[in-house]
Amino acid sequence: MEHRGFVYTGHPARVLFGFGTTDRLPEEVARLGASRALILSTPHQEGQAAHLASLLGSASAGIFAEAVMHTPVDVSERATECASKLSADVIVSVGGGSTTGLGKAIALRTDLPQIVLPTTYAGSEMTPILGETQNGIKTTQTTARVLPEVVIYDVDQTMELPVGLSGTSGINAIAHAVEALYARDGNPVISALALEAVKALATSLPKIAQDPRDRDARFDALYGAWLCGMCLGAVGMSLHHKLCHTLGGSFDLPHSETHTVILPHALAYNAAAIPEVMASLTTVLGQDPARALQDLARTIHAPTGLSEIGMPEDGLDRATELALKNSYWNPRPLQPEAIRGLLQRAFEGALPLADGRETA
Structure with missing residues (x-):
């Protein structure tokens, strides 16, 4: 651009x-x-x-x-x-x-x-x-x-945003766009913005990790973040954001790092219920979206496990309970056992799974 x-x-x-x-x-x-x-x-x-x-x-x-x-x-x-x-x-x-x-x-x-x-x-x-x-x-x-x-x-x-925070903040923004793609009140305009946003950030974040002074990459990342913010403000969010708010608010985990860890797993959880969204994201990310987002985190040296950012393993049961305390819409039904498994994999930094299988 x-x-x-x-x-x-x-x-x-x-x-x-x-x-x-x-x-x-x-x-x-x-x-x-x-x-x-x-x-x-x-x-x-x-x-x-x-x-x-x-x-x-x-x-x-x-x-x-x-x-x-x-x-x-x-x-x-x-x-x-x-x-x-x-x-x-x-x-x-x-x-x-x-x-x-x-x-x-x-x-x-x-x-x-x-x-x-x-x-x-x-x-x-x-x-x-x-x-x-x-x-x-x-x-x-x-x-x-x-x-x-x-x-x-x-x-x-x-321009002076540290490389680590640039990466996790950028994936936090991507999470807004990803959930906008399958929002209950989504629309073609927001979906178009969301895909443009994911592409801009997925392309620019590795460049920033290599050269934090890359002005073109910084421009593209901020542009993508703006679009992601528009998505977040226009439509409702689902499981991913609920889990992150629960983990951040109740366990005082760092905000953007939590989003970075959870996003691949939350997307994999919903994958079977949103095949068109997964196909659209694949065209932007070049491979299975859940795996691609975890690979992106690794490429920019961001954390991929909750254990790395201060989450106690004995808090996973409580986190599951809190995340299910109030009902909210999600493309796949909220299943306590499956969500507990999602959080366990996220804690360990394991590969994202869909319905008990690897996503790729």
Whole structure:
């Protein structure tokens, strides 16, 4: 594809995409009629937040650099109190899913507008979905109240993303597209975007692993992540996302790594029920999709087993129980024994199986 920046205005989100688009933050704040921006980040990315504050000058009201994984309710409440004390009239989030989630949590409580500058490939900036964690349980809700008004995709913001996180964040994004392909409320437009997204990321992630400074590959990866986010925001998700939310919220596993490990196994679980989707993915990935996604993880040196990312084996039974606690749609019926087997294979980093057989 041609590597040229562009501006896309949708409803209700406005998207700026290209190189160097961060410099347009002040005009986007002004366009919203705002003058007191609260800038959010993780502790690790506070330097990036400070850069945005200097860019905004007098329009910066302050920085809250306490965003963490899985959006704990107590952090959300502290951040909301901070926004109130500073009389903030817009939230600016810089970072990945953790920071975006915190911005959404504030918006849920205050209805403040949001501007998001993603630095990973998480995709949550394009969705009206918020997941918050309290007492070890992650609860997800969908409401237009948390959808960001403006998203500024700046490829330059991703150039320093570590290779490991680039890979797992990218496969996390692929998971959104894969589940969109067999969503109950899926449609041809989203399916077309999903296949384009999977192709863009599956092609670019190995290039980034070899050369993190490859600007064309970084462009393609962020482009793919944007499309994946659109998929996630437009249709419902199924077993894969439920398992990942359960494992992340209840066992405090790292978000993108969990998605990376689970995706091949969840896809294999559903394979027999979605033959057309599997055929479409095969044309994009070049081989059995579940095996291809696990091979992709290995190619970029990402984890392939839950045991590698802190999951206790004695928690697998509880994870199965939690994943089945509330009913949700999935193309294949939710079978406790089969899901327990899925989690065991994912724990061990074994090959993905469909109906007890290897997928290739």
